[in-house]
Amino acid sequence: MHSTTDQEALDAALTLIHSRQYISPKWLGDPGPDAEQIEKILSAAGAAPDHRRLTPWRLIIIPPERRHLLAEAFAEALVERDAEATEVQKHEARAKAARGPFLVLVVARLDPELGPIHPQERIISAGCAIQNMLLVAHALGFGAGLSSGRALYSQQMRLLFGLGAHEQPLCFLSVGTVTRRKAARPRPVMADYTSTL
């Protein structure tokens, strides 16, 4: 039997999890999280499951004054995969780097020498860390969203972020104040994804 306080904690957890929604970096404006809020968001990552305690992922903050480097990497990655990209397309690629007041790259550490943990298990740990960060950003009243795309997997990105041979970029995480919110989209329900052996 749950006490009233336990019931409140449960309700808070369910509300937090189910009311979170993806916000496109396009619709994330100022103010972003301050230093104390950033610490709350990023510290939540450290509470993710981590088999054998490898910390098999890391985070790289891209501060406003370094966004121009990311913008160039986006444009170069575009040109490399499409030599005929137009100026408008290059401009759009660059513009993506400016979106969202707080931006972090999540990187998986897949080096076998870290320990005998399967790469997919390390990416699951990163996923758990990401969800913790999304939930804390939401609890702080911010919007947040993950983004990926072909440039993420480009050589330009590896060079810019100094990734090691066994490191793999997973996604960007953007956090900011919601400037436009779409209607909540329908979620799959348990019966859609659950069966019994």
Add this chain to the structure above:
Amino acid sequence: MHSTTDQEALDAALTLIHSRQYISPKWLGDPGPDAEQIEKILSAAGAAPDHRRLTPWRLIIIPPERRHLLAEAFAEALVERDAEATEVQKHEARAKAARGPFLVLVVARLDPELGPIHPQERIISAGCAIQNMLLVAHALGFGAGLSSGRALYSQQMRLLFGLGAHEQPLCFLSVGTVTRRKAARPRPVMADYTSTL
């Protein structure tokens, strides 16, 4: 400025995330979650980020009356990788299938025909779904833990669970009443895994 209620919701989220700890299936006893609690736990998975709405993972519950099939698969997988496994080792492999009153297998759906989303991004979605389930189990007062191991990746497991060619078992999730709790282990702190471009 946060209102009192917002502050309480934030505190609740941080407490939930940071107080959760791994509990070995060995130390998860009866009672397990009832039908209503199971629905709360598994429904939380559906609130994970899901780029292009593929639902790129699924859950398979292994009920008590089917645990003997899992036990045999564990023993067969052991014999296949070590033909000289002893009876004691086979007994131990079988015993693992009985642990934890509630047991679910998480499976990634990596079929390219589902949509143009990179496999690692699908596994991140599964990781987010897993963290949501762990947090709700914790909020309900249960202990929970993920487990993997070589048997997970065996042909026996694929056959038992009827996995498709593009499906990949990710981990088991066990939930139950904590019968023994170890001291909380130290977590990495933000500075351990964060840098700035």
